[in-house]
Amino acid sequence: MDFKDLIQKRYSVRQYKSTSIDREKIEKVLEAGRMAPSAVNYQPWEFIVIREPEMLEKIHSCYSREWFKSAPVVIVVCGDHAEGWHRAADGKDHTDIDVAIAVDHMTLMATEMGLGTCWVCNFNPLLAREILELPQNLEPVAMLPLGIPREDDDLSTKVKKRKPLNQIVHWDCYKG
Numbered sequence: 001m002d003f004k005d006l007i008q009k010r011y012s013v014r015q016y017k018s019t020s021i022d023r024e025k026i027e028k029v030l031e032a033g034r035m036a037p038s039a040v041n042y043q044p045w046e047f048i049v050i051r052e053p054e055m056l057e058k059i060h061s062c063y064s065r066e067w068f069k070s071a072p073v074v075i076v077v078c079g080d081h082a083e084g085w086h087r088a089a090d091g092k093d094h095t096d097i098d099v100a101i102a103v104d105h106m107t108l109m110a111t112e113m114g115l116g117t118c119w120v121c122n123f124n125p126l127l128a129r130e131i132l133e134l135p136q137n138l139e140p141v142a143m144l145p146l147g148i149p150r151e152d153d154d155l156s157t158k159v160k161k162r163k164p165l166n167q168i169v170h171w172d173c174y175k176g
């Protein structure tokens with residue numbers, strides 16, 4: 001798929017078919033995350049793939065939306081702030097940025113494969129940490145439900161609601 005079409009086609013899928021997703025397909029999505037660029041190439045991320053019904057049920061308690069329960073797979077993308085690059089000039093931690101790029105690679109790969117995803121950050125991180133028994137250094141940054149979109153949820157042809165370029169782009173200086 002042409003890249004322009006791919007970014008147009010990706011949308012937040014909030015209804016999935018119950019069909020399970022083959023491990024190889026999940027691995028292809030994970031591989032796209034693995035190949036993401038990161039500051040100083042530190043790759044401060046770890047991916048937890050949840051497929052077991054018992055674990056899925058537990059993870060649903062971190063984000064109690066009905067639609068979330070329809071996804072057969074949830075990838076919890078974690079950031080390791082001890083591994084991320086901290087800029088010398090001001091100490092800025094780039095872990096979240098790196099994790100976001102990995103997540104975005106995964107969303108685009110999934111779209112190309114005919115699968116749906118949706119960024120989820122509005123979950124309870126303390127609960128997620130406990131359920132997944134995460135070590136202290138790992139922060140659950142995003143949850144990525146993954147599955148086959150339900151046909152009647154195909155919003156991909158809808159015009160994306162975005163600010164126009166002339167509202168967000170400045171040429172040469174802020175007032176440009």
Ligand SMILES: Cc1cc2nc3c(=O)[nH]c(=O)nc-3n(C[C@H](O)[C@H](O)[C@H](O)COP(=O)(O)O)c2cc1C
Pocket residue numbers: 010011012013118119120121122123160
């Ligand atoms: C960092 C981030 C966090 C998000 N968290 C949630 C979330 O918790 N729940 C949800 O339903 N959508 C969430 N979204 C999805 C956005 O609502 C969605 O991307 C946005 O409305 C644009 O729609 P589109 O993805 O269909 O193009 C999140 C997106 C991003 C990038």
